[in-house]
Amino acid sequence: MPDITLDERSQLILNAVISCYITTADPVGSRTLWKKYKLTVSPATVRNIMADLEEMGYLQHPHTSAGRIPTEMGYRFYVDALTKAKSKADKIAPQIKELSRWYSGGSKNADDLFKSLCRELSAISQYIGVITTPKWQNIIYKHIKFICLRENQYLVIFVTQNGIAQQRLIEVKEAYTQEQLDQMARCLNDNLNGQPLTQVRKKILELMAQEKDAYNRLLQDAVELSQGVLNNIAESKLYVEGELNMLNQPEFADIDKMKAIFRAFEEKHHLIKLLDKCLNDDGVNIFIGSENEADRMRDCSLVTATYRDHNQVVGTLGVIGPVRMPYSQVISLVEYAAKLLSEILSKQ
């Protein structure tokens, strides 16, 4: 963090350099800047200022006779200024229009909803869309169903309030009739319908303690059967769409950088961890380059926002692109997407 705040003119130049570089991907020189932004000061002065900015660490030089490009610190300054000024510049960006067209109002099951929104994030931004699913702890138990496929092999289907159906195939030695299975399911459903998943385990234990009668044996089995599915659904899931968009970014024309990116996405748990960390900071979060800890993501930036379900923060969505990214637009997009998703979830 620099001790001296930049004077207004320096800020102007810095922002100009960055926004110019964002659009062209070429190092920007003093003359270019002067012409493009019709600066009142001459290129020579601009050069002096840029030299100062470089000394302070906001800009860098690929080589002596090239223009300047922003450092991560430069981007950070730019983005911070952007988010501060955000409220006033709240004009309706074209990306937002596009996104609002996406949601036609028809209801989808949650899986399709997330996937489709994730696609949309990617398509509009031309980068990579990511969404983490809600922490399933906040999810409401709706229904469980056991189906006997063949001897000793059962399909367990678990449905949550918002229409997520999880299925799992299990094998047990015990042989149940479909009738018994239905009875087991009914017992669970009657008692657990409408409970948040956090409560379900507790409730199950209560149930088992209460009922000392004939049902008890069946109930135990039912619990055992459903265990796998319930555990499974507790895991949070990551949606990623549009990796291939990175192929179009000039900064990844180098095949090795390309590989690094794709490799980074193979290890999804890193990404999940990063996104989950954002859950605590409500609103928009931005990670520039090496601020994403994963080394392979050092050429990428991540813009995230948290979304809510019935006014409680449950998940994160965002866009991943190159560090050189039109932050302003992406921020609008991500912010709006989060708002939209929150509305959709809360309506359901």
Place this chain on the structure above:
Amino acid sequence: MPDITLDERSQLILNAVISCYITTADPVGSRTLWKKYKLTVSPATVRNIMADLEEMGYLQHPHTSAGRIPTEMGYRFYVDALTKAKSKADKIAPQIKELSRWYSGGSKNADDLFKSLCRELSAISQYIGVITTPKWQNIIYKHIKFICLRENQYLVIFVTQNGIAQQRLIEVKEAYTQEQLDQMARCLNDNLNGQPLTQVRKKILELMAQEKDAYNRLLQDAVELSQGVLNNIAESKLYVEGELNMLNQPEFADIDKMKAIFRAFEEKHHLIKLLDKCLNDDGVNIFIGSENEADRMRDCSLVTATYRDHNQVVGTLGVIGPVRMPYSQVISLVEYAAKLLSEILSKQ
């Protein structure tokens, strides 16, 4: 198709060139070949033979002073010879060992099974694994379930004999109690359990004609509700894994070729069509380069095999890699994978 069959020595040279090129990816010259395969004839003679092979269209020259590389016709010859000689060379390839280690015998639902096998195909071959799901027509109706999530919003879950559960969220104006829904489902289940999907539609029509009584209205609704899911499940699905492996292939170091490949995979229907065509030809099928009609796949080869469910061909699996591919190994792998999958499906 060449009128004159190649004499033995020419075949030897041709196969040597191809197998050498497959391992090194470099054009192979006469001297190299002579040394590597300890040929009894001199490099000069090899040159003469290669010139002949070139004239016949089996080999080609990137430029005058480079070695030879196979043409598609060359590969075709090589592969045909390979498959003919296959039976005798049926030694246990290391890939097969790896694959047999994969299947631990535990049962999975079909979706996980396909996905996991597809991953395995990709991981072992280091190329791209593909599987088309069975034509769902051959699939057995097991169970349908309607769940009311909230007013006018229902989740339809459809389960097939082999444990595929399809779900769909639908909205209708009609308001049903859960009891009514169960009744509807029971009606369908009682009548359709065990029927192949091809029969289901017919059967439904019969049912509706038969029952003129009170159930009829409910049944009609049930059919309407289930329509979406039944249509959905009729679509065959494509599993693709390991696209990123292509990043390691030297022939795709060029970023544009890379893009072409990835684009090709965005249009999955082409691939599905191609794979479905193989359903008619039982056993292993190989498409070399432009033999895959899609122009973007012209630098790739596809090795497929059909697999069976209870002795009836139901789907195709395969591996996609560069044209320069160790066909022998890949063929073994694909062949064995198909056999294995057939066994697994038939056991269930």
Place this chain on the structure above:
DNA sequence: GTTAGCACTCTCATTAAATGAGTGCTAACG
């Protein structure tokens, strides 16, 4: 403090020459 001028630096594209792998051809050999 700002600006104009100018020498200087470094990249990138182009050209030229050197290198070398591998062929094609020819003539000799068994």
Place this chain on the structure above:
DNA sequence: CGTTAGCACTCATTTAATGAGAGTGCTAAC
């Protein structure tokens, strides 16, 4: 007549040299 050695030739690739262009940094003047 098939096979081989020898040799000139071709063409991609590498290395070096050159020049243009962009942009800076410095200095001196305003």
